[in-house]
Amino acid sequence: MAQVVPHKVGFWIVAAAFATLGAFGTVPTPLWPLYAVRDHLNSTEVTATFAAMVLGAAGSLLFLGHLSDRWGRRRIILPALGAGIVADVVMETWPTLPGLLAGRVLTGVAVGLMAATATTYLTELHRAAHPAAAPSRVPATVASVANLGGLSLGPIVGGALARWTEHPLLTPYLVFLVLMAAGAVAVLITPETVDRSTLPASGAARFRLRAGRRAAFTGAAAVTFCSFAVFGLFSSIGSLIVRGELHVTSPFVWGVAGFVVLGVSAVAQTVFAALPAARMLAAGLAATPVGMALVVYALYEPSLGWYLIGSAVAGAGAGLLFKAALGSAIATAQPGATAGVLAVFFVIAYIGMGLPPILLAAAGQAVSDRVAIIAFSVAVIAVSAIAARLQAATLRRPETGGTALRSSAAQMTDI
Template identity: 25%
Template sequence: MVFAASGAPIPLYERYRAEDGLTTADLSVAAVTYFVAVMLALVLLGRLSDHIGRRSAALAAVALATVGSLILLEVTGLPILMAGRFLQGVACGLGSSAVAAYVVDLAPERPRWLSATVVAGSPLIGLTIGAVGSGALAEHGPAPERTPYLAVAVCLAVCAALLVTSPEPVARRSGVLASLRPQVYLPHRIRPLLPAAIAVFCGTWALGGFYQAFSPTISAQSLGTDDTLIAGIVFASFMAPYALGGPLSGRLSPVAAQRLGIVVFALAVAGVVIGLRTGAVLTVILCGIVAGCAQGAAFTGSMRGLLQRTSAADRAGLMSTVYLFSYGGAALPSLVSGRLTAAGVSLETISLGYAALAALAAIVVLTTAGRERVHPRAADGEGTVSTAHHAPEK
C-alpha cells in the first residue's frame, strides 16, 4: 500500500496537465523528485530498522505515505505536486529497506522463491494497484482529484493497524544516529554477483520510469483519450505481469532466470518501441506485458542470488542498496527524458534510448552472470562502501 500510494498520482498527470497548467516536462520533474527522494531515503535510512525495529520503521513509512497523499488532495501547481511526491518517495525508500527486510525475516523457508518474489514485486504490484485504482476512482467516482488519495489514506490506516499487531523480529539497539550516516552497503559475499544484478536492476527499472512518467501521454497520443482508467491500464500493462515472472522462473537457477529474463525483456522493449513508432497500440500493450513478466524473472533471479549469500544482519542494508541501484536506473533516464521532451523530442524517439539501455543490460548479464569466483576467505568477510569513508575490510 505504500507503493500503491505512490502510484495513485500517475493516472492524474494528464488531468493536471490539462486543468492545472502543468507541462509534460513538469510531470517528468515530479517523477524525478519522487525517485530522488527514494534514493535519499535508501542512503540515509537504509539501516534504520536494524536499530529501531522493523515494525517501527514500517509504521513510519506508512505515516509518510499518508501525509504525502493528503498533501496531494490540493494540487494547484508543480510545487505541491513535488512536495507530495517527495514524501511518498521517502516513504517508499524506507519501505524498500525496512518492510522488505521485515518480509524476509518472517517468510517461511519454502517455497524458496517466495520472499524474493514478494520483496522484488511489491513495488511494481503496489504501483499497479495504485495506478489502476486511482484511474478508476478518478474517472467514475466523485471529486476525481481527491477521492483516490482519500481511498489510499484509508487503506494505509488499515495497514498501520495491522502492523501494530504484527511481531517484531529485531531487538532495538543503540546507534540510531550512526546508522543515518550515508552509506551503500555491499557485503563481500555478494560483490561477485553485482555486475549482472546491477545491470538487471538499472535496465529494467529504467523502463518502469518511462511508463510512470509517460503512460498518460501514451494513452492520450496513441489512443486519443484522456480517460484516467485507460492511462492506469497502460501503466499496469507493464507493471502487473511482474508478479508472474518470479513463480515462472522458480524452477530455474538464479543465473538462468537472470539470463533468460533479461534477453526476453530486451526483445520485448524493442517491440514496445516498434509499436510506439508505428502507432500499433496493441503491440505496445502486448510487448509491455511480456517485458513486465521478463523483468519479474530477471529481478527475482537476481534477488535470489543475493539473498542466498546474505545473513539476517545484512538484509536491511542489502535491500536499500538493491533499490538504490534500481531507482537510480529509473531516475537518470527519466531526468534525461524530461529534458528531451522539453526540447521538443518526440516520445517515439526517446523510447529508442530505453531500448538501447535494455540491450546493454542484456549484454552485461550474458557476459558476467555465472562467471563469478569467490575466494573462501572473501566469502566469510564483509565490508561497506561508504560515501563518507571506506570502512576496514576483513
Template identity: 35%
Template sequence: MAGATLPTALYGRYQEQLGFGPLVQTTLFASYAVGVLAALVVLGELSDRLGRRPLLLLGLAAAALSALCFLLADGLPLLFAGRLLSGLSAGVFTGTATTAVVELAPPRWSRAATSAATAVNVLGLGAGPVLSALVAEASLAPLRAPYLVHLLLLVPAALVTWWQPETAGSQRRDGGGPAPVSAWRPHLLRPTVPVEVRRAFVPAATAGFAGFAVFGLFTAVAPQLLVEQLGVGDRVVADALVGVPFLASAVAQVATGGLAAPRALVAGCAGLAAGAALLVAGLAAQALPLVVVAATLLGLGHGTAFRAGVASVRAASPEGRTGEVVSTLFVVLYVAISLPVVAVGALAVATDLPTAAEVLGVVVGLLALVALVVLRRRPLEG
C-alpha cells in the first residue's frame, strides 16, 4: 500500500521538472483510483472463486510494473501509467488482502484481525510519503531512488505471499479445488450490495467516503499547503506531517478493536465531523497547530469509522460473497479518495488552493453528520 502514496512527497519535484499546475497534480494523484476501481469492480468477485493468493501475486506484479514506470518516467505519460498500475495493485490488496488476513486468523481473533487488516491498509498509505521523502532527501536521484526501495520491499512481500496458505476455503467446490475461470462473471461497473447488507453498508460507506476524501486531500496537496500557506520551511517535515492522519487512523483502528462496531461507527463519525470543522478553521486562520490537531482528529475518526464499517459490512455479508461485498465498499472509498480531490484541483484554478481545501473540509463535515443521522434513525445491531 505504501507504493500507492510514494509520489506524494515528490509532486513538488515533478512540478519543478515538468511545469504542471494544481489540476494536473490532483488528476495525476487521482488517476491511480481508476486502477483501484478497475481492480475492485472487475476482480472483486474473482478472489472468491479462484482464491486469495493468485490475486495477491497479481497485485504484487502490478506494483513492480508501477515502480518501473516511475523509474523510467521522463514525462506525464509514464507517470500516469505508473499511477494506474499502482492503483491496480492497491485495489487488489485493499479488497483481497483485507479479506485474507481476517480469514487467516482463528475465529476468536476475528475482531482483532479486522483491526489489523484495515490498520495495515492505512498505515501503508501513510508510510509512503514519509519513506519517499526520506529516501529522496538522502539520494542523488530523488525521483528514482524511492522506487528502487519499493522494488526491494516487494521481494519479501512476494515470498511471504507465495508461501501463505490459501484462505478462500468456503468458496471452493465440493471436490476441494477453486471454481474454474469459466464460472466467474465480472461485475463490470455494477458493484452489488445484497439487500441484507444495505443497512450496514449505507452508514459505513457514507462515513468512509468522508474519511477517504480527507485522505485524498492530504496525500495530493497537503505538502504544498503546508509549505506555501502554513509556513513549514522543511520539505521533509511537511511530507512527514502528511503521515499524521494515517498514523492516527492506524492507532485508532487497533485501539478500538474491542469496541462494538455500532458504537465505534458513531464515535468515528463524530470525530470526522469535529476534525473537519477544525481543519476549515485552521486553514482559514493559517494556524499550523490547529491544522495538525485537526489532522490527528480526522485520522482518529477515520480509523474508528473505517474499522467499524468494514467489520459491520463483513458481518452482514452472506457466505460466499464476502470478497465481492468488501470490494464494493472499497469502490466507494476509492471514488472518495479521487473525485473530490480532482474537484479541489479544479476549484483551486478558479480560486486558490486553501479555499478549495476549505470547501472540501465543509463537505466532509456534512457527510459525517449525514452518517450520524442515518445511524441514529436506523441503529446497527451488535
C-alpha cells in the first residue's frame, strides 16, 4: 500500500478531519434562535431539525458503518467528508426548513460514516506508528476527544461568526466548506491500514462480539445513550433556553453556552484518561446530576453564570461516562469486527443525542422548561446509574465463557 505521509502524521490528519466534521455537526447550535425568529419555529420544531441528523447517522452507521473493515478506512473517510460538503452546500443554498432538514440528514450520514471508521482508523494508525510499543490509551482518548471536542467547537465558531460577520446564516457554512475540503485533500495522503488482499471473501463482519461480552456491550451502549442525551439537550435547545429563560441576546454567548458542555467533556476525558474505567463511571455518575441540578437552579434564579457552571459540570460527567463506555465497547468486539460493533454503538449514541431532547422539547409545550428539564435529568440519571452498574459489574468479574473485560479493556487498542 502506497504511503505518502508517515502513520504518525496520518494519525493527526484523521483526528483533525474527525473533529472538523463533528464541529460542522454542531455549528448551527447558536444559529437556531435566528432560524426560529426568521421562520417562526417553536422549540419542538427546532429540536426536530437538529435531530434530523440522527436519521442520517443511524442509517449510515447501520448499513455502511461496518464497510471500512472490508473496503478500507480511507475509502469511507473520504465519502464521509464528501457528504459533509454536500450537506454544507444544501444548507447554504436552501436556507428554509425543508433545506435545513435535508442538510441535517446529510450531516448525519457524514457523521455516521466518520464516527466508527475514524475511531478504528486512529487505533490502527497509532499501532502502525509505534509497532514495538505496549498497548496505549492514546488512540481511544484522541478519538473520544476529537469526537466531543469537535462537537464542542462548532457552537463557539458558529456563534462568533454569527455575532461578528455580516451574514450570520451563511458565513459559518462557508468556513466549514473550506475546512472539510482541506480535510479531504489531507486524508488522500494518509496511509491505508486495511490490506484488502488478506481479507476473507465472505465480506466485512458486522456486529460480532467476543464470547460472553453481550452484557458489557449493553451496559456501555446504555451509558453512552444517556451521556449523548445530555449533549443533545445543550446542543439543540440550549441556545433557546439561554435566550428565552436567561434573556441573553448575543449569538456568541449562545455559542459559548453550547461550547461549554462539550468542551469541558473533552477536557475531562483528557485530564482523567488514566483513571480505571470503573472509577471513571463513578466520577461521571457523581458529576452529571450535580451539573443538571445547577442548571435547574440557574433557570429558577435566572443566572447565566450558574447555567454555564452547571453545564460544565454536567458535560464533564457525561464525557467521563462516554469515555468509559467507548473503551468497554471497543474491548467487546471480535477481531476484524471493530468498526461494525462501533457502528452499532454510535447508532445508540446518536439516538440518545436526538430522541430525548425531542421528547423534552415536546414536554416543554405542555409544562415549563424548568419542569421538563427536571424530569429529563431524573430519567437520564436513573438510566445511567442502572447501566453503569451493569457495565461496572463486567469490569470486576469474568464473563461467562471469556476472560475478564478488565484485561480486554487494558488492551483495547490492540484489537
